[in-house]
Amino acid sequence: MIDKSFFIKRLVAYRELKKLNQEQLSKAMGFKDRQTLSAIETGTRELKPSELLQALKVLDISLEQFSDPYSLVGEANYSWRQCEATEEELSNYEDKTSRIVALLKDLDEKFSTTSHSVILPKLPITKNSTFHDVTKCAEQLVKEFNLGDFPADNLEELFFRKFNVSKLYVDMPNSISGAAIKLNTISVILINRNEIAGRRNFDTAHEAFHCLTWDAIPPKHVEKAYSNQKKKPYTEKLADAFASALLMPSESIEKYITLKESDITEDVINNLANKYGVSSIALMWRLVSLDKISRSHADRLDKELMAKNGQKDGEDLPPKLFNKQFVQYIHKSIDSGTLSVRKILSILDMTMEELNGLLVSYNLTVPYDL
Structure with missing residues (x-):
């Protein structure tokens, strides 16, 4: 049996989703004043079945959709990383994936043998944090959890076991790269499994940053994945800096890049990028930030040769669906x-x-x- 409060929460969630205030919905439902709906939403007045049906008619929501236990309306906040996806495409895909995330949440509550902490972990980052702050935070995580020289292989386990962040590999339209989803009890990262491995890993670390700093610096509902760096919002730049330092720790870079600048070629970067599990372009800019190569040297490198990290077609197979x-x-x-x-x-x-x-x-x- 579904608790009555469930219907009230859903009514409030769909009203807000449809961008209606209490006065507007009250009038459409035939109430004399806003106070009647306010009393219903606060639980001091019972919602009659006929009133619920009238509300659903106004909200243009079916009873089946309204009562679906595998719906996250009002419970989840999404932040999409995309490149020229249409609003309709994102909306449709959000509806589809929200049911999968709701299933994950439900089954985790039923079958998990690990009790998740009611105090959700977060990073000591605020809206006033600098690139130095987030880089230092990322490198401290590498040391604290012994992630090694090449942390990419251990990130999924770290985020799930220590931070209650689950990652699902899904088939996404090419225009969508990934998403961070914040719920009350867990966070979920969606990754387009058809992208190259380096981008999948970078997206994972990038979205994890959003999951772990959501309250302090909530991301926008939609962000461009590959926008011009100068136009990219500051929060997204912080997330990129965090991901870069987490996947390519400075101590590790110092250990494996001992060549003089002129000897750091496309092949050198490609080979090392594969070890870090990142794209060659991402490693190149990390080397620039650590003064291992100059910007002029980076500009001289063959970006087309680096685009596939030295791999042949078919070598980078998609990971299995979900997890x-x-x-x-x-x-x-x-x-x-x-x-x-x-x-x-x-x-x-x-x-x-x-x-x-x-x-x-x-x-x-x-x-x-x-």
């Missing part, structure tokens, strides 16, 4: 009868064959009734 923990949760929910296969297919927007393939890709046995 191991989430897919294990899905398997367990089906095997235990917690959720029906039909419900899982609906939320994930998959066919039976695709769900089978997902389970097999993580070496999980397909339940006999599939």
Whole structure:
């Protein structure tokens, strides 16, 4: 049975989503004054079924959509990293992924053997922080959690175990790079699994910065992924600086870049970028910031040769869909009868064959009734 407060929270969330104030919705619902709706929203007056149906008509929301337990309306804040995505494209994709994130949240609460702290972790960063501040913070994380010379391989485990930030690899339109999602109890990073590995890792660190500084410097709902650096908002520049220092620590750079500037070629950068798990362009600018190469030398480097990090077509295969923990949760929910296969297919927007393939890709046995 759904708690009555659930409907009230949803009513408030959809009213705000539709950009209606209490007075406007009250009038549309036929109330004499705003106080009636205010009493309903504060829980001092009961919402009658007929009134709910009238509100849904005004809000243009179906009862099924309104009562869907796998909806994050009013619960989640998104920040998209995109490049020329249309508003409709982002809206549609947000609706689709919000159900997947809601499923992750629900299954984590049901099946996780680890009790997450009710005090969500955050970085000591404010809107007044400088590039030096965020760089120092990132490099301190590398040392504190022993991430090694090449931290990219350990970031997913760090963010999940220590900061309660889950990462899901999803198939996104080419115009969307990733997203940070802030909920009350967890944060989720969505990464376009079809981008190159270096960009996937950089996006992960970039979005993690947003997740861990959301209250102090909340990101915009939509940001451009590859906008001109001079036009990029300060918060996005801070996130880039954090990601750069986290993935390419200065102590590690000092250890592996011992050549004089003229010997730091495209091949040298490509080979080292692959070890760091970043794009060659990202490493090049990190070397500039650490005074390992000059801007003039960077301008002379062949950007086209560096664009693929020295890899041939087909060498950088996309990672598996979602993540191991989430897919294990899905398997367990089906095997235990917690959720029906039909419900899982609906939320994930998959066919039976695709769900089978997902389970097999993580070496999980397909339940006999599939």
